[in-house]
Amino acid sequence: MRSRIQSKLQSAELWQAFIIAVPYIWLLIFFLIPFFIVLKISFAEYILASPPFSKLFRLADTGAMYMTLIFDNFVYLWEDDLYLNTYLNSLQISITSTILCLLVGYPIAYGIARATPTAKKILLLMVILPFWTSFLLRVYAWIGLLADQGTINNFLIWIGIIDEPIKMLYTDFAVYVGIVYTYLPFMILPLFASIEKLDMTLHEAAADLGSRPFTTFRTITIPLTMPGIIAGSLLVFIPATGEFVIPDLLGGGNVLMIGKVLYSEFNSNQDWPIASAVAVVLLILLVVPMMIYQKYQAKESSGE
Amino acid sequence: MQNGTDKLFVDQPWLDPEAEPFVKIQSLTKTFGSFTAVSSVDLEIYEGELFSLLGGSGCGKSTLLRMLAGFDPPTSGNIFIDGVDMAGVPPYQRPVNMMFQSYALFPHMTVEQNVAYGLKQDRVPKDKIAERVDQMLSIVELSQFAKRKPHQLSGGQRQRVALARALVKNPKVLLLDEPLGALDKRLREQTQFELMNIQERLGITFIVVTHDQEEAMTLSSRIAVMDQGRFSQIGTPTDIYEYPETRFVANFIGSANMFEGRVKENGADYVIVQGVGSDVSFYIDHSTAVRENTAVWVALRPEKITVSASAPEDSADYNFVEGVVDDIGYLGNFSIYKIRLDNGRIIEITHPNQTRPKHGRHLVEWEDKVYLSWAPHSPVLLTK
Structure with a gap:
């Protein structure tokens, strides 16, 4: 009897282990191993061959194994202003876009969270609805809207506000519009989740204690919805930094972003080692702030 | 004086x-x-009172409190606090503070920060804030918990933080929404008295919303009993219990045996009421302006009825009835007896268990024939 319960327990534990293992194995095979391959290539040297990089490990005649790490790629990234500027420009665009998404998304999320249950469902559906259309198609649609002969310029000329079309397409502005438009749902949804959990009597309590609406927002609402703010910001910031399609289609050749550099190094230049080094540095740029945040959060929840 | x-x-x-x-x-x-949540009510509360709004759920008591706090604007009518019209005054500028039923403590702040919050809004200097917070925390006996977050406290401790936070600004009026509702029975009884002591010590006017009549009776200087958005009666706990003005109040506060009857005789200082459908008749030693033969109700509290196993010697025509013990509920400190009259009607009486039952026998036992009687000042004549 006892052993039967034990074996049942064991099989339950096995199931649990299995269910947890599946996604981890998936991530291991399709994420971690490829990442190490990229890391490996970043320490290699560009050669005219297929594949176009030198081997990292080499077996000598004596049977010993040699590993050749070439740091040239990283040094090159540092020495060539193009890469540094592109990284900085990417970060600037992604940070600005994240802030813009937050400013636009917070009121929307707040409104949805405070709507009646029926309205809430419809509004949430409207936030998710754009995903039904292909992302690429939606970015192309923005070209039609923002072009010199596009809908917006034509309309403004027609009502007589302007005589000459405003240049919007192939500017930073177009890239911001594209990124904010595309990533807004990723900001709204986590914000909505944390605002909806907020107990409204806390606002009344704050008001009752003499706090004006804006102070209440600053001292009660924002701190209590911080998890949503951080989650939403990370969900926008991380993909926006490495974004390729939007700067390529809406920014043209005028907006330098690291995703585009990566693309051209890999495809046009066929310089896989440099492209890999660009990718590794990008990853470090994105992972470090996340790790700092996680450490801060762990400290917050365990201490005081 | x-x-x-x-x-x-x-x-x-x-x-x-x-x-x-x-x-x-x-x-x-x-x-x-x-x-209509609140229907054209008038109320006057005096400085230093501990006033209770008592009623069942949906009677309008919480809406009234929220209008006092400024969360819900009145549809019509006025509120004056210390002579100042509150119309259009937002909650953050009213000289009142509220203790919420859920306590509404700020979860991301420590006890200390919660209590200090109100003072910070008034831009009180930092050292003054610290001093005042310490003082409040010592009043509610939470000084050693100052650095804790609300989720690290027990229910009773949270209740006291909420109280300290609401009192720290020394409001003209403190509004309390079911202040003891979330506490268990024993803690509630203990906290009732603490609340009264604090109120007495600080002299702040308290307005308490509660559905618990026992709580209202213990705490209050006066009680307003609310029903369907109106006041059924406003008075001291004694008034409300001993002299209920309506059947609703008589039934809502404590329990009462309610008899339907007709006025048989209305004298200068007495009324005689003949019960309908029973041979019970009441001689009541207080008179009201009722005409003879009008339909009235008589309320009789269960503890004001004397039960005896033998017929009283001077068996009178009034305030007397015979019956059979139908059921006994032994509650330890007192017992509830349900007495069945000849016409099948059940009268409830309570009797304190002053002496221990002899050989397990109670005052009276099941199916005993008993005689009930009461004093002329015990029944209450009700016309509403």
């Missing part, structure tokens, strides 16, 4: 015709769509 009347007015300012009410509510109405 030399003579007796002045002394009386100090304790009971509502009896003083010259006293100025501290909180004045005039024909206050609140409607939500077609539903």
